[in-house]
Each structure stands twice: as C-alpha cells, then as structure tokens.
Amino acid sequence: MALLKTILVLILVYYTLKLLWRLLAPKLFGYAVKKAEERFGQQFGTFDDYSDPKQKEGETTISKRPNPKANPSKKVGEYIDFEEIE
Secondary structure (H helix, E strand, C coil): CCHHHHHHHHHHHHHHHHHHHHHHHHHHHHHHHHHHHHHHHHHHHHHHHHHHCCCCCCCCCCCCHHHHHHHCCCCCCCCCCCCCCC
C-alpha cells in the first residue's frame, strides 16, 4: 500500500510541476528577454554618441577611397582545358 501512495504522490507532484511550468514559463522567458534587451541597450545604446557631429542628417559621406592600384580586369590564374579520356 505504501508503494501505491508513493507512486500517486510522485505522479501528483509531476503534474503539478508541469502545470506550474506552463503558467510561469512565459513570464520567466519574458523577464529574461527584457533583461537581455536592457543589457544590450546599455552596451550599444551609446553608439550614436561616437558619430561625426559635423555631419548633418541626410548627408552622404565616403570615409575611404578605393585603392587605385587594384585592377579588376586583371586575369588571375591559368585556364586549363580538360579532355575526356576514353
């Protein structure tokens, strides 16, 4: 009889924890997401402070010129024609 009571108590505890997890899991995950968002905002929220203050909104600037020594039409490597062997 004691074995049956132990099994019933374990099943009852299992289903109770399962129900509580279903009710509390969304709140716990929401809290974790909110905290992660706050930490992300603290780390990267001040990114705009490092931008160039002389630049007006809507202007386009190029900070690096292309390398004039690079030749995009330059052929690289050697062409190899393969033949089928029968």
